[in-house]
Amino acid sequence: MSKFGNILLLLVLALSMEVFAQRNNELEFAGIPFGASRETVIEEVMKMGYEPYGQMGAGERVVLPMFRFGELPVQVSFIFNGNDKFYAFEIRTGKVEESRKFKAIEAAEYMSDQFTLKYGKPAQAPTVNETNLVDGRNNYQEWYGVKLLNAFTAVIKKGGKYFVLGYVEHRTLMKETAGGKPKKEKASAAPVF
Numbered sequence: 001m002s003k004f005g006n007i008l009l010l011l012v013l014a015l016s017m018e019v020f021a022q023r024n025n026e027l028e029f030a031g032i033p034f035g036a037s038r039e040t041v042i043e044e045v046m047k048m049g050y051e052p053y054g055q056m057g058a059g060e061r062v063v064l065p066m067f068r069f070g071e072l073p074v075q076v077s078f079i080f081n082g083n084d085k086f087y088a089f090e091i092r093t094g095k096v097e098e099s100r101k102f103k104a105i106e107a108a109e110y111m112s113d114q115f116t117l118k119y120g121k122p123a124q125a126p127t128v129n130e131t132n133l134v135d136g137r138n139n140y141q142e143w144y145g146v147k148l149l150n151a152f153t154a155v156i157k158k159g160g161k162y163f164v165l166g167y168v169e170h171r172t173l174m175k176e177t178a179g180g181k182p183k184k185e186k187a188s189a190a191p192v193f
Contacts (some may be wrong), residue, residue: 002087026119026146027170029089032078034170036086038062041078052078067091072110084134087173091166101130104155105164108140111166112153119143119151119168133157148172 027034032044041062044164045052054063069076069091091143093107109126116122122141132138135157143151153169 027148029076029078034084034086034173038080038084038086041086045078048128065189069111070114072107081173081176081179083176085173085176088167088169091164093164095161095163098160098162100163101133104164105130107164108153108155111164112141115141115143115151115153115166115168119146119149121145128155133162140164 011185014192030044030048032041038043042052045062045064050064050067052062052064054060061080064076065190067074067076072093075092077090077092078086079090081087091111093104093111096103105128108128112122112126120143123144124141126140128138128140133155138155138157140153140155142153143149148171149168150171153166156165
Protein backbone atom coordinates (compact mmCIF):
# COMPACT_ATOMS: atom_id res chain seq x y z
CA MET A 1 0.00 0.00 0.00
CA SER A 2 1.27 3.45 -0.79
CA LYS A 3 2.00 6.17 1.73
CA PHE A 4 -1.10 8.05 0.52
CA GLY A 5 -3.23 4.92 1.03
CA ASN A 6 -1.97 4.51 4.60
CA ILE A 7 -2.74 8.13 5.41
CA LEU A 8 -6.20 7.81 3.89
CA LEU A 9 -6.86 4.62 5.89
CA LEU A 10 -5.80 6.31 9.15
CA LEU A 11 -8.00 9.31 8.38
CA VAL A 12 -11.03 7.10 7.72
CA LEU A 13 -10.40 5.14 10.94
CA ALA A 14 -10.05 8.35 12.97
CA LEU A 15 -13.30 9.75 11.56
CA SER A 16 -15.21 6.52 12.17
CA MET A 17 -13.95 6.40 15.78
CA GLU A 18 -15.24 9.95 16.27
CA VAL A 19 -18.67 9.00 14.87
CA PHE A 20 -18.92 5.95 17.16
CA ALA A 21 -17.79 8.01 20.16
CA GLN A 22 -20.53 10.57 19.48
CA ARG A 23 -23.13 7.82 19.08
CA ASN A 24 -22.32 6.33 22.51
CA ASN A 25 -22.37 9.86 23.98
CA GLU A 26 -26.19 9.80 23.88
CA LEU A 27 -26.31 6.97 26.44
CA GLU A 28 -25.04 9.12 29.30
CA PHE A 29 -25.58 12.39 31.13
CA ALA A 30 -22.54 14.59 31.85
CA GLY A 31 -20.24 11.58 31.51
CA ILE A 32 -22.35 9.33 33.76
CA PRO A 33 -23.56 6.31 31.75
CA PHE A 34 -27.05 4.88 32.02
CA GLY A 35 -26.92 1.70 34.10
CA ALA A 36 -24.40 3.12 36.60
CA SER A 37 -24.99 2.30 40.25
CA ARG A 38 -26.23 4.90 42.72
CA GLU A 39 -22.78 5.02 44.33
CA THR A 40 -21.09 5.63 40.97
CA VAL A 41 -23.52 8.44 40.14
CA ILE A 42 -22.88 10.10 43.51
CA GLU A 43 -19.10 9.76 43.11
CA GLU A 44 -19.13 11.21 39.58
CA VAL A 45 -21.39 14.10 40.60
CA MET A 46 -19.09 14.93 43.51
CA LYS A 47 -16.04 14.81 41.19
CA MET A 48 -17.78 17.50 39.12
CA GLY A 49 -17.90 19.67 42.25
CA TYR A 50 -21.61 19.32 43.03
CA GLU A 51 -23.13 18.29 46.35
CA PRO A 52 -26.14 16.04 45.67
CA TYR A 53 -28.97 15.40 48.10
CA GLY A 54 -31.40 12.49 48.39
CA GLN A 55 -28.50 10.05 48.29
CA MET A 56 -29.77 7.27 50.52
CA GLY A 57 -32.68 4.90 50.25
CA ALA A 58 -33.59 2.55 47.44
CA GLY A 59 -35.82 4.17 44.85
CA GLU A 60 -34.91 7.66 45.99
CA ARG A 61 -33.61 10.17 43.46
CA VAL A 62 -30.20 11.77 43.60
CA VAL A 63 -30.81 15.49 43.07
CA LEU A 64 -28.49 18.32 42.10
CA PRO A 65 -30.33 21.48 43.19
CA MET A 66 -28.15 23.68 40.96
CA PHE A 67 -26.50 22.48 37.74
CA ARG A 68 -25.23 24.57 34.82
CA PHE A 69 -26.89 23.18 31.69
CA GLY A 70 -24.90 25.39 29.34
CA GLU A 71 -26.44 28.86 29.80
CA LEU A 72 -29.35 27.54 31.84
CA PRO A 73 -29.28 27.05 35.63
CA VAL A 74 -31.37 23.93 36.32
CA GLN A 75 -32.12 21.22 38.87
CA VAL A 76 -31.17 17.70 37.77
CA SER A 77 -32.66 14.51 39.21
CA PHE A 78 -31.05 11.12 38.58
CA ILE A 79 -33.71 8.39 38.70
CA PHE A 80 -32.97 4.75 39.57
CA ASN A 81 -34.77 1.48 38.79
CA GLY A 82 -35.53 -1.47 41.09
CA ASN A 83 -31.93 -2.67 40.78
CA ASP A 84 -30.68 0.76 41.85
CA LYS A 85 -29.29 1.48 38.36
CA PHE A 86 -29.43 4.96 36.83
CA TYR A 87 -32.07 4.77 34.07
CA ALA A 88 -33.41 8.33 33.64
CA PHE A 89 -32.72 11.97 34.34
CA GLU A 90 -34.98 14.94 34.67
CA ILE A 91 -33.93 18.56 34.13
CA ARG A 92 -36.10 21.37 35.58
CA THR A 93 -35.81 25.12 35.34
CA GLY A 94 -36.99 27.51 38.02
CA LYS A 95 -40.61 28.66 38.03
CA VAL A 96 -41.63 31.97 36.47
CA GLU A 97 -44.80 34.04 36.81
CA GLU A 98 -47.43 34.50 34.08
CA SER A 99 -45.89 37.83 33.01
CA ARG A 100 -42.56 36.08 32.27
CA LYS A 101 -43.83 32.92 30.60
CA PHE A 102 -41.90 33.92 27.48
CA LYS A 103 -38.78 33.05 29.52
CA ALA A 104 -40.12 29.50 29.93
CA ILE A 105 -40.60 29.25 26.16
CA GLU A 106 -37.04 30.54 25.61
CA ALA A 107 -35.72 27.95 28.08
CA ALA A 108 -37.69 25.21 26.29
CA GLU A 109 -36.17 26.32 22.97
CA TYR A 110 -32.65 26.28 24.45
CA MET A 111 -33.11 22.90 26.14
CA SER A 112 -34.60 21.46 22.94
CA ASP A 113 -31.65 22.77 20.92
CA GLN A 114 -29.28 21.00 23.32
CA PHE A 115 -31.30 17.76 23.11
CA THR A 116 -31.22 18.03 19.30
CA LEU A 117 -27.43 18.37 19.34
CA LYS A 118 -27.18 15.22 21.45
CA TYR A 119 -30.09 13.05 20.25
CA GLY A 120 -30.62 14.20 16.68
CA LYS A 121 -33.66 15.59 14.94
CA PRO A 122 -36.86 15.73 17.05
CA ALA A 123 -40.02 13.89 15.97
CA GLN A 124 -41.88 17.14 15.25
CA ALA A 125 -41.58 20.91 15.28
CA PRO A 126 -42.37 22.71 18.56
CA THR A 127 -46.05 22.25 19.37
CA VAL A 128 -46.65 24.96 21.98
CA ASN A 129 -46.13 28.69 22.29
CA GLU A 130 -47.16 31.43 24.71
CA THR A 131 -50.74 31.53 23.40
CA ASN A 132 -51.72 27.86 23.69
CA LEU A 133 -50.33 26.77 27.07
CA VAL A 134 -52.79 24.82 29.22
CA ASP A 135 -52.58 23.64 32.83
CA GLY A 136 -50.32 20.62 33.24
CA ARG A 137 -47.71 19.31 30.82
CA ASN A 138 -47.40 20.93 27.39
CA ASN A 139 -45.01 18.81 25.31
CA TYR A 140 -42.66 21.08 23.44
CA GLN A 141 -40.67 18.50 21.45
CA GLU A 142 -40.07 14.74 21.55
CA TRP A 143 -37.25 12.51 20.32
CA TYR A 144 -38.13 8.96 19.23
CA GLY A 145 -35.28 8.39 16.77
CA VAL A 146 -32.85 7.34 19.49
CA LYS A 147 -32.82 3.55 19.61
CA LEU A 148 -32.79 2.99 23.39
CA LEU A 149 -34.10 6.30 24.74
CA ASN A 150 -37.32 8.24 25.20
CA ALA A 151 -36.76 11.98 25.44
CA PHE A 152 -38.95 15.07 25.56
CA THR A 153 -39.00 18.70 26.59
CA ALA A 154 -42.15 20.30 27.97
CA VAL A 155 -43.43 23.55 29.41
CA ILE A 156 -45.34 22.86 32.63
CA LYS A 157 -48.06 25.24 33.81
CA LYS A 158 -48.95 24.69 37.45
CA GLY A 159 -50.63 27.11 39.82
CA GLY A 160 -50.20 30.08 37.48
CA LYS A 161 -46.45 29.49 37.21
CA TYR A 162 -44.37 28.01 34.41
CA PHE A 163 -41.24 25.89 34.27
CA VAL A 164 -39.50 23.70 31.71
CA LEU A 165 -38.95 19.99 32.09
CA GLY A 166 -36.51 17.91 30.06
CA TYR A 167 -36.71 14.15 30.52
CA VAL A 168 -34.65 11.27 29.12
CA GLU A 169 -35.11 7.61 30.03
CA HIS A 170 -33.40 4.41 28.93
CA ARG A 171 -36.18 2.08 27.73
CA THR A 172 -34.48 -1.21 28.63
CA LEU A 173 -33.24 -0.13 32.06
CA MET A 174 -36.63 1.42 32.86
CA LYS A 175 -38.30 -2.00 32.59
CA GLU A 176 -35.65 -3.80 34.62
CA THR A 177 -36.96 -5.02 37.98
CA ALA A 178 -35.15 -5.96 41.13
CA GLY A 179 -33.56 -9.38 40.77
CA GLY A 180 -34.50 -11.10 44.02
CA LYS A 181 -32.86 -10.69 47.38
CA PRO A 182 -29.46 -9.02 47.56
CA LYS A 183 -26.61 -11.47 48.03
CA LYS A 184 -24.99 -11.55 51.44
CA GLU A 185 -21.29 -10.89 51.47
CA LYS A 186 -19.26 -13.93 52.42
CA ALA A 187 -17.20 -13.48 55.57
CA SER A 188 -13.50 -13.28 54.94
CA ALA A 189 -11.25 -16.05 56.25
CA ALA A 190 -8.51 -13.50 56.97
CA PRO A 191 -8.76 -10.89 59.73
CA VAL A 192 -9.69 -7.39 58.66
CA PHE A 193 -7.12 -5.67 60.88
